[in-house]
Amino acid sequence: MVIGYKPGTTADRRRPHFIRTPEEADQLVLDSACITNLSGYLVSEGLLSDEKAVAIFLKPDGIRSINILAAEAQLNIDQILILGFDINDNQVTALEGEKVEEFATLIESIKEQAPDALKNPLLEKIEGMTPKERFTFWQKEFSRCIKCYACRQACPMCYCRRCIVDCNQPQWVNTSSHTLGNFEWNIVRAFHLSGRCVGCGNCDRACPVNIPLRLINAKMAQEVLGSFDHFAGMSHTQEPVLASFKKDDSETFIL
Amino acid sequence: MNELFEPEIVAFVCTYCTYAGADLAGTSRLKYAPNVRIVRLPCTGRISPMFILKALQKGADGILISGCHPGDCHFTHGNYHARRRWMVFRALLEFTGIPSERVKYSWISAAEGGKFADLMNSITEDIRKLGPFDQYKALIKETEAPATF
Incomplete structure (x- = not known):
């Protein structure tokens, strides 16, 4: 399964999109309105219980959420594939990496900027x-x-x-x-x-x-x-x- | 009305240290303010922040939370966990406008009956000076009033 965004009810809104077949991927959008942290859907009942991999679109804050959920034993990080992106000045940029560990340096730099x-x-x-x-x-x-x-x-x-x-x-x-x-x-x-x-x-x-x-x-x-x-x-x-x-x-x- | 304000203070204490300290104060015939109601719990680690909110909800003017000194916990580290929790909860209460003068924390061992009695007296005096927790009591009153549309 892939969890991403699709157009919402108004032009500036996006809603979560759960993709199970390749055809459904056509509806995916990724732009500066995709600000919702989708990681919460991973812990909804039964979603991870088949132990199949799930790919999910996440900003750096969402990646941190995955870390917390894993640290609190709510999910197994081996099952999660991260499609990382970030939004700066309305521009979407892709983040390097697939597994949550690969974003460690990014999160480290966010921590350094955190006090400000x-x-x-x-x-x-x-x-x-x-x-x-x-x-x-x-x-x-x-x-x-x-x-x-x-x-x-x-x-x-x-x-x-x-x-x-x-x-x-x-x-x-x-x-x-x-x-x-x-x-x-x-x-x-x-x-x-x-x-x-x-x-x-x-x-x-x-x-x-x-x-x-x-x-x-x-x-x-x-x-x-x-x-x-x-x-x-x-x-x-x-x-x-x-x-x-x-x-x-x-x-x-x-x- | 010049009657002295008698604050209601709730003390959440652990049974192994502070409760035993209170017991010692009693058996030593030490006199302390009768405004304090003691709630005895197995350990400070058992003192949920919900207890503090519940005490306020029921009209407490002041709250004391007390347990074993660091290193003395019967369960070896219950008070260390509690200490962290209090630190965070204390900041939260402060930020939402519940003054930290009303919620106090202390370590009192089973041998410190005198410290217990003194602390009860000083807390009662402090809260008496602050007066009733009017802001919170106004909220309680609102809850009891019949619904308006």
């Missing part, structure tokens, strides 16, 4: 606020949330069979779309993605009420990079940051 790439004027503005102002800011943002969980469905990292918000014994998060439950849901979502998010922006684009989810994810990425020098998706053997520890981790905040 993660910077964002709005992020810095929020950091400069008092806790009260920050709370008000997020309260306003989260009050729009309708708990459609589109952010979860769109995220390649949200593959749990049973999400914590779907559990009702005990019910951790309020299911009604009151701001309290929305607050809790968004905190939990951001926490579960800490050190795993590659910043592909799938959640941000999927949100029907435009909550700046990417901001929280970027903040958490900065945090794990600064505290643990962890950059998500470096290799398929990278230890997940919250499932590992060092004895000399900083603990200045502990009384």
Whole structure:
């Protein structure tokens, strides 16, 4: 199977295309509108269970997602063939390599640029606020949330069979779309993605009420990079940051 | 109304160190603020960030999370895992506007009954100064109000 893009409902949209026969390949498109990270489809139930190879169109962020999924034992990298591409100034360029290991130097260079790439004027503005102002800011943002969980469905990292918000014994998060439950849901979502998010922006684009989810994810990425020098998706053997520890981790905040 | 604000503080503690420390404070007849409700758990590694959110959801003004000193964990490394998790979760809470003064972390061993009592007193005083967590309580109230269309 090949997973790629085909034209969507409007001229600037692309939708995923799953190719099983050579004829279907005619519909494939690849242009600067192909920004969705497709790697999440690989972990959909049954797709990889026949152990046949799957080729997938991926940008560098998608390649990092594959590394994380492999590191978390969700897929076998031998089964995945990468058709890498990148978009710069609306120009699509092909990336060299087929196997995920071949992109290691590329990912290494992305990590080096990460401290600058993660910077964002709005992020810095929020950091400069008092806790009260920050709370008000997020309260306003989260009050729009309708708990459609589109952010979860769109995220390649949200593959749990049973999400914590779907559990009702005990019910951790309020299911009604009151701001309290929305607050809790968004905190939990951001926490579960800490050190795993590659910043592909799938959640941000999927949100029907435009909550700046990417901001929280970027903040958490900065945090794990600064505290643990962890950059998500470096290799398929990278230890997940919250499932590992060092004895000399900083603990200045502990009384 | 000049009544002193009595904060509600929830302490999530591990059973092998901090809970034993609390026990020692009790058997040593040390007096400490009665505002603290202790929740005893097998290990700090068992303290899910969901517990913190749940405590806030139920109206806590302050939260303490406490366990064994590094190297003392009954399960050898539960507290190391917990420490990383807290560090990340703490930054997240801070970023979303839940002040870090309300969520405290500590290491208290089974021998530190005095430290436990002192910490409970100082945290209660600190939270009392901060006052109730009004912003969060407004959200709780909104949840309880009848639906409006």
